[in-house]
Amino acid sequence: MTDETMEHSLAGGIDQAGAVVRIGETVRRPGGVNAEAVRLFLNYLERSGFQAAPRFLGMDRQGREILDYVAGDVAVPPFPDWAADEELLVSVAQMQRELHAAAVGFELPEGVVWRERRLPPGAEGDLVCHTDLCLENVVVRGGRAAAFIDFDLAVPADRLFDIAVAVRHWVPLRAPSDVTDARADSDLVGRFHRFAAVHSLSSEERGRVVDILLGFLDVALNDIRASAEAGHPGYAGMWAAGYEEMNLRSRDWIAANRRRLANGQGPG
Numbered sequence: 001m002t003d004e005t006m007e008h009s010l011a012g013g014i015d016q017a018g019a020v021v022r023i024g025e026t027v028r029r030p031g032g033v034n035a036e037a038v039r040l041f042l043n044y045l046e047r048s049g050f051q052a053a054p055r056f057l058g059m060d061r062q063g064r065e066i067l068d069y070v071a072g073d074v075a076v077p078p079f080p081d082w083a084a085d086e087e088l089l090v091s092v093a094q095m096q097r098e099l100h101a102a103a104v105g106f107e108l109p110e111g112v113v114w115r116e117r118r119l120p121p122g123a124e125g126d127l128v129c130h131t132d133l134c135l136e137n138v139v140v141r142g143g144r145a146a147a148f149i150d151f152d153l154a155v156p157a158d159r160l161f162d163i164a165v166a167v168r169h170w171v172p173l174r175a176p177s178d179v180t181d182a183r184a185d186s187d188l189v190g191r192f193h194r195f196a197a198v199h200s201l202s203s204e205e206r207g208r209v210v211d212i213l214l215g216f217l218d219v220a221l222n223d224i225r226a227s228a229e230a231g232h233p234g235y236a237g238m239w240a241a242g243y244e245e246m247n248l249r250s251r252d253w254i255a256a257n258r259r260r261l262a263n264g265q266g267p268g
Contacts, residue, residue: 024069025068029067030064032152032153034154035065037113040112042055043056044103048103053147070146071141072139074135086191088144095148097198103127114156118223120215122158123157123158127157128154128156131165136150160205163196164216168213172188175252177249189260203263204262217250220247
């Protein structure tokens with residue numbers, strides 16, 4: 001049993017490291033830059049019958065959001081071997097497809113706006129998407145995705161952008177030399193095709209996912225460089241650990257394999 005008043009630290013993202021806690025069966029966390037919009041979106045998902053996201057329950061006396069605590073495992077670096085399971089990969093794609101279906105029709109009320117965010121070319125759209133489905137933001141139970149958490153980067157976009165970010169992390173689409181967990185030496189192109197098949201992506205759509213991802217890497221490179229230079233401790237650590245070189249290796253490998261990713265053909 002969990003003490004109903006004791007705070008237990010939970011792993012937070014780069015921007016909220018150390019600020020997310022569990023109290024009983026709830027999570028308390030600071031709101032993100034789109035806090036009001038995200039809360040309304042979570043409420044809409046609940047009304048739409050999507051049960052794989054935490055419910056927004058209100059605010060506590062410290063001004064923190066109160067959300068459902070979702071039981072399960074979350075993969076954090078160094079990623080455990082189970083995070084490489086292909087059934088888990090497919091289940092993430094299936095849940096993402098369900099999220100996209102549940103989000104159809106959501107619009108913010110007058111007076112509430114999304115904070116402006118620079119998206120890569122081809123990523124613009126009207127469907128509100130998670131846009132940050134990294135391993136750390138998926139709760140896993142029984143070897144399958146059980147819930148998505150941390151909707152701070154949710155924004156209206158093209159669903160292919162949401163898919164591009166997810167495959168970047170879950171396949172993962174990056175230079176094989178930088179895949180050091182249990183997915184090392186796996187068929188990255190095959191894993192991408194399995195993820196894309198769940199979304200019934202055509203060859204043209206798979207190509208667009210790849211192109212959007214290349215643009216996303218360019219945006220991320222500039223944003224992380226700027227944040228590191230501004231002294232943000234999390235991003236400064238990423239930059240010092242070689243993020244720039246890793247990003248460029250990823251870009252080179254993805255571009256060289258674009259035809260295989262889109263069409264199942266040879267490099268080029």
